[in-house]
Amino acid sequence: MHESVPHRGEPIPVTTTRPYYVPVGNEEQVFTAAYRQGLSIVLKGPTGCGKTRFVEAMAHDLGRPLVTVSCHDDLTTADLVGRFLLRGGETEWVDGPLTRAVREGAICYLDEVVEARQDTTVVLHPLADHRRQLPIERLGVTLDAAPGFGLVMSYNPGYQSVLKDLKDSTRQRMIAIEFGFPTPDIEEKIVANEAGIAPDRAAELVRLGQAIRRLETGGLREVASTRVLIAAGRLIAEGLDTRDAARAAIAGPLTDDSTVTRGLMEMIEVYLADQQAGE
CATH class of the missing domain: 1.10.8 (Helicase, Ruva Protein; domain 3)
Structure with a gap:
């Protein structure tokens, strides 16, 4: 067996029709300004208030493909970054959703990020600050985020327990947008x-x-x-x-x-x- 070149998968499509979203404040302006400056964004608000639909609408407005990851307790770094898989007698590297977004300049949306294990979210730090890089230890490479890449996370601060919260080191890398229910x-x-x-x-x-x-x-x-x-x-x-x-x-x-x-x-x-x- 031999290791093939990294596998990137099919290109991520861009939504052609804008998802229905009605702004309730200046959230669209804040998101656009942060995205254009290469700043990462965290959306804070109750479940079902429109955070995911907002990201879908913004990705459409900015003309960027969107990769959405629903976070959970069993989410590993390999689930985000990628892993080697055996295919047809060969060991082939397959990108995870985060790596695909970094390569293609897509917006990566991590929904309910605090549900993921903290050792998993640490991999986001070099992407969330000025470096905009993703180290892939299994390949021994560090990827620079392609132009257009954006990192967006969301969580519900009123629902998760104190044991499930964003690390301060993660928080301070993010621009926060507060969400509530519409009027x-x-x-x-x-x-x-x-x-x-x-x-x-x-x-x-x-x-x-x-x-x-x-x-x-x-x-x-x-x-x-x-x-x-x-x-x-x-x-x-x-x-x-x-x-x-x-x-x-x-x-x-x-x-x-x-x-x-x-x-x-x-x-x-x-x-x-x-x-x-x-x-």
Whole structure:
């Protein structure tokens, strides 16, 4: 067996249609300025508030391909950088998603980065600062990031435990953009557009979501995100009764606590009363 030249894979495509995203502040201007200066970016905000869609829209606007990695406890450095694989009797190097982005000048988005092991995220440091380099120890080479490369991370600081947080050495290499849920008028437009439902029906779902976010209870794993409101809207678009859609897409995913579930069901009856599908 012999080692072949590094394998890069097929080129990463650039999205031709802009994903639907409605800005809630100056996040687009901050992202663009940081990207053009070669600065790495961290997006901080609750689950389902639009961080991933924002990155997709920005990659489109900047004309760059996007590589997305969903981080988890078992993510290794090799998963990001690459590894040798046996193919047809030969040992061949296969780039990981981070290496492909570095080579091709793509934007690499690490979703929920604190879920990855800290020994894995350390490999990001030379990329996240002025060096913009990726050492690949298995190959004995250091790659300079191609023009256009951008490093973006996200996490939910209100959800992860204190044992899962970004190292200070990582934080200080990043430009931070804070995200929250959109204002009701903007969220109504998003839900109506994404779910394909009437504006008044979207407004009802948003009012329910706003009410759930005001609850003070330990039984909710997460508050009602824009994502779950859209999911409920999509069920409504398929002809499901409004309240049944909300029970399935909002109440069900948010909690397993029977007492909290009953409370959410009561809220659904109040906020979505008499809203039948097809009205």
